[in-house]
Amino acid sequence: MITIESVTRTFAGFTAVDDVSFTAQPGRVTGFLGPNGAGKSTTMRILVGLTRATSGTASISGRRYVDLPNPGLEVGVLLDASAQHAGRTGREILSIAQRFMGLPRGRVEEMLDLVSLTAEEASRRVRDYSLGMRQRLGIATALLGEPEVLILDEPANGLDPAGIRWMRGLLLDYADRGGTVLLSSHLLHEIEVIADDLVVIGNGRIVAQGAKSQLLRSAGSLLRTTQREVLARALIDAGVSSSPVGEDGLLAQADTAEVGNIAFTTGVPVIELRPADGAGLEDMFLQLTAESRRDTIRDNQREGAVA
């Protein structure tokens, strides 16, 4: 189990991670979702001790990462598949990890097999690897010590569709066998298909977290109507907030029965009414992404105005 408690990290006045708390449970895949620059990598680096937290604590099975006697046997880590000496062969990189962990030599070939790197590919230097091959090698390194916890930062980057499906199967199976999986992504759809739990981060802060099923359910109802303004006002009167979607749609924060009832008593014709099915999550995520982009535009304009 991974526990992160009130972790904050500032870089020269800029807060990259802001009071982040969450847990990743054994037997479940926890998706760590956020747009680029949201603070996912920094949080994961703090978790394994590569970056220091300004405040807060992170632990794995109740212990700080640095206190694990032989971390490779308890936690599989893949933060950046390209962070390897370019002049080493893939097999050599696995061999070094195998030696640090004190594992039998045969594990290296087993892992190469598992991630489908051929003997010939394993003898190539990683400078000649594609990003997908580096990811496979990184996953092999992470799984080498048969750890109970996996921490993977954007592992799907650079994998081909078959590779992504393969990794999905691997991680689901891993969680089924009782493992804890924390994996990050900046793509909602990528993580939606595999995660049991979601932690959504934006601008360093957690904006939503919980079981995926619950986050999707709480998304409310999606409806289309010919009199959107009238219905929106009626919804507000009934204490239900809503936001416009598309030409004639509304996303209401209530279930379909309640929304249908309000529309009926208001006497507004409804063209379509259905559960939002995660559309809320997607909206929230899009908004988050747009916000961080708008922030940079605004910053640029401000700089321009000063100059």
Add this chain to the structure above:
Amino acid sequence: MTTLDTRSATLASTRGRHRGIPLSRITTTELRKMFDTRSGFWLMASIGILALLATTAVILFASSHQMTYKTFTSAINIPMTVVLPVIAILSVTGEWSQRSGLSTFTLVPHRGRVIAAKAVACVSVAIVTIPLAFAIGALGNLVGTAIARVDPVWDLTVVNLLANVLANVLSLLFGFMLGVLIRNSVGALVAYFVYQFLLPTLSLILAASQDWFRELQPWIDFDYAQSALFDGALNTQQWTQLAITGTVWLIIPMIIGLRLVTRAEVK
């Protein structure tokens, strides 16, 4: 279910049953990392190659009365004071400049232990290769004098040779310290060459023109204090000078560097 991994039904909880990673294992792994790239391999091989070249040069160019064992070891020492520190620098800075530290420091999170293991590995390399280089020099002395039809002159004692080894180990450690302090290959290499080739010249000029500096030099110039090791047995005062300059130039910066290493982000 889709699965490629058919080994075990459930992940056995191995928590709390692991033993720490012994320093010996970190050291042998770090030693392996010094050889396992093409550049690393050739850097190591260059110790032997350069010793051979230096020896050949003495045989070709030294006059028969110059041809003593000391001439050979002095010639060999010149490439050694470059190659050994470079090996030490790259073994440390590679973790940052090549970014392999991301793996190394997640597998062994106690960075001080990794640095200690690297230091032991580097010094081991020096202790094995320097006698080898001097053996090449001894062979050169036999061959060279045989060609010149003179008797070989063995003008170095065992103590002299040990002092030579110590001097080489000290320059290697100085390079190592720069690697730890600067953590960037180019930066540390440049710093080393400035120290090794520019500072002694400046120091020499200063000592020649300023009386006050000439008296002070042995007490503040590490390279000067160290070079005495190449010339013969040290007296008590020279040992003291070596200890004082070594503390200032080597040990204190090393402590600062270690503190920086344990706090720095590994990117």
